[in-house]
Amino acid sequence: MDVDWGPLWLTMQLAGVTVIVLLLVGTPVAWWLAFTKSRIRTMVEAIVALPIVLPPTVLGFYLLVALGPHGAIGGFWKELTGSSLSFTFTGLVIASSFYSLPFVVQPLHGAFESVGKMPLEAAWSLRASKFDAFLTVASPMAIRGFLSAIVLGFAHTLGEFGVVLMVGGNIPGVTKVLSIAIYDHVEVLEYTQAHILSAVLLLLCFAILTIVYTVNRRLPIHVS
Amino acid sequence: MSILTAQLDLRYPAFSLQVDLEIPLRGVTAVFGPSGCGKTTLLRCVSGLERAPNGVVRLDQTVWQDDKMGTFVPLSSRPVGYVFQEPRLFPHLSVQSNLEYGRKRVPAVRHRITIDAIVELLGLKRLLDRRPHKLSGGEQQRVAIGRALLTSPELLLMDEPLSSLDVQRKREIVPFIQRLNTELSIPIIYVSHSLQEILQLATTLIIMKEGRVMRLGPLSEVCTQLDARYFMEGRHMGAVIDTVVESHDTEFGLTTLGFSGRHLFVPHQEQSIGEGLRVQILSRDVSIITSPPDFHSSVLNVLEATVTGIGTIHADHPFVDIQLDVGVPLLATITRKSLVALDLHPGQRVYAQIKAVSFRQEYEM
Numbered sequence: 001m002d003v004d005w006g007p008l009w010l011t012m013q014l015a016g017v018t019v020i021v022l023l024l025v026g027t028p029v030a031w032w033l034a035f036t037k038s039r040i041r042t043m044v045e046a047i048v049a050l051p052i053v054l055p056p057t058v059l060g061f062y063l064l065v066a067l068g069p070h071g072a073i074g075g076f077w078k079e080l081t082g083s084s085l086s087f088t089f090t091g092l093v094i095a096s097s098f099y100s101l102p103f104v105v106q107p108l109h110g111a112f113e114s115v116g117k118m119p120l121e122a123a124w125s126l127r128a129s130k131f132d133a134f135l136t137v138a139s140p141m142a143i144r145g146f147l148s149a150i151v152l153g154f155a156h157t158l159g160e161f162g163v164v165l166m167v168g169g170n171i172p173g174v175t176k177v178l179s180i181a182i183y184d185h186v187e188v189l190e191y192t193q194a195h196i197l198s199a200v201l202l203l204l205c206f207a208i209l210t211i212v213y214t215v216n217r218r219l220p221i222h223v224s
Numbered sequence: 225m226s227i228l229t230a231q232l233d234l235r236y237p238a239f240s241l242q243v244d245l246e247i248p249l250r251g252v253t254a255v256f257g258p259s260g261c262g263k264t265t266l267l268r269c270v271s272g273l274e275r276a277p278n279g280v281v282r283l284d285q286t287v288w289q290d291d292k293m294g295t296f297v298p299l300s301s302r303p304v305g306y307v308f309q310e311p312r313l314f315p316h317l318s319v320q321s322n323l324e325y326g327r328k329r330v331p332a333v334r335h336r337i338t339i340d341a342i343v344e345l346l347g348l349k350r351l352l353d354r355r356p357h358k359l360s361g362g363e364q365q366r367v368a369i370g371r372a373l374l375t376s377p378e379l380l381l382m383d384e385p386l387s388s389l390d391v392q393r394k395r396e397i398v399p400f401i402q403r404l405n406t407e408l409s410i411p412i413i414y415v416s417h418s419l420q421e422i423l424q425l426a427t428t429l430i431i432m433k434e435g436r437v438m439r440l441g442p443l444s445e446v447c448t449q450l451d452a453r454y455f456m457e458g459r460h461m462g463a464v465i466d467t468v469v470e471s472h473d474t475e476f477g478l479t480t481l482g483f484s485g486r487h488l489f490v491p492h493q494e495q496s497i498g499e500g501l502r503v504q505i506l507s508r509d510v511s512i513i514t515s516p517p518d519f520h521s522s523v524l525n526v527l528e529a530t531v532t533g534i535g536t537i538h539a540d541h542p543f544v545d546i547q548l549d550v551g552v553p554l555l556a557t558i559t560r561k562s563l564v565a566l567d568l569h570p571g572q573r574v575y576a577q578i579k580a581v582s583f584r585q586e587y588e589m
Binding site: 118119121122123124125126127128129130132136137140141143 | 271273298299300301304305306308310312313314315316325326329330368371372375
């Protein structure tokens with residue numbers, strides 16, 4: 001019996017790259033949400049939370065349009081690089097980043113909010129610049145938020161199905177991720193392969209979450 | 225001596241701060257006033273945590289804020305230390321690392337205070353390896369003070385640093401703050417709504433009310449002004465005098481204190497000869513006699529005095545405050561009846577009988 005492990009590897013890559021992108025984009029957004037007094041804050045919060053409630057096919061449909069050669073993102077990309085975004089790995093990363101955005105931003109937002117302004121003011125008074133204070137005070141204090149963000153973002157991207165199907169199609173080695181591979185196996189009644197891949201995904205997610213909860217408990221952060 | 229200039233005008237619907245101050249920074253400058261009078265906001269504006277539009281903040285010639293010139297130096301670039309109401313220690317760092325946090329960020333050439341000196345001064349030796357959450361509130365606040373001092377600031381701002389502590393912890397920290405001032409000679413601006421703390425610590429007193437400065441001057445002058453009653457609770461009103469221990473009388477168990485060439489006899493004090501001792505003479509403990517005390521009296525302390533002022537007389541109030549000069553200002557509260565009987569008037573030579581002297585360690589906290 002042959003099990004194609006390609007989709008598993010691709011899924012891992014996709015989840016990994018997506019988490020990195022989301023940390024770079026989501027951290028400033030979460031920071032802004034935690035500390036701004038701007039009136040558009042609630043609107044931004046709602047936009048960030050949209051992917052949680054939106055059916056993946058709806059999100060996927062809009063992303064398909066946007067990433068296409070005539071779409072806002074895809075058109076820009078085509079002008080920049082000359083190649084299309086639809087049905088590519090890069091396109092998948094962009095789509096997954098939208099899809100998993102709330103799972104990274106929300107834990108960080110909560111963590112930054114609970115750190116609050118007080119330790120930051122203390123750091124500034126000790127000659128730390130704003131960025132220095134973010135790196136050396138806010139980030140270590142929000143370490144559990146970062147951990148949750150990384151894990152939830154990663155795990156949520158692992159399980160992505162609808163959006164990938166809409167945006168990425170099903171190209172082996174390029175956009176064929178684990179969840180789609182499982183779906184394919186079931187379609188053609190290859191239950192053994194479907195079982196194996198499903199079990200791998202299940203165990204993987206369970207293991208990640210167990211490790212996270214264990215580490216989270218032992219992290220040396222104490223707030224008096 | 226440095227001078228801090230602050231011209232601030234902040235207006236919110238429920239709150240305003242309007243000050244135009246030149247504060248001589250010598251010793252501890254205490255800012256006193258009820259909650260909501262703007263004293264914390266004043267401190268935050270001086271530090272740069274808050275920015276009053278069109279404000280001016282200057283330390284001598286160094287401009288920290290002048291919006292007409294478009295200058296605003298952020299807190300991280302002002303040479304101030306800030307001790308907050310809460311310790312605000314960094315929970316992920318040990319006490320040692322908390323102490324080093326600010327020091328590491330100051331160029332070595334500007335270091336004037338060593339970690340060892342601070343550890344010694346604030347009694348932190350056995351705490352260094354601990355995490356902040358393992359410390360008591362008083363210990364945490366001591367670390368916070370040390371952390372701020374290790375940036376070798378030109379000015380230390382303290383915002384009610386004792387208010388979150390219980391009486392025991394306050395007693396523990398007050399001596400440390402006194403030592404800061406005498407041993408490190410860093411000027412301190414100390415915000416508090418506790419008159420007791422201020423009487424123990426202040427050199428200069430600023431009294432604030434509803435966002436405005438009502439009084440600014442040396443503590444001994446401000447608290448012996450005839451209208452002091454409006455700003456201080458009456459029971460605590462009186463002169464504060466910095467004396468020096470002159471001699472101990474072991475036979476009778478008395479100590480002689482000297483100030484401005486005068487002497488006070490008080491029950492035995494622990495301080496050795498030559499040491500300073502701040503005492504308070506409450507206005508209600510001072511009575512006035514017009515003839516020399518040639519009769520026998522059980523009151524030991526009778527000082528020659530000149531009447532310098534007579535307080536406002538209220539028809540519905542039986543008492544009146546009298547300001548006296550005994551080399552330093554003194555305040556006496558007597559009855560209106562006595563005022564008439566003695567026919568007191570400014571410039572008159574009288575004698576002040578002092579029935580009790582309070583010491584700082586006895587101040588109620």
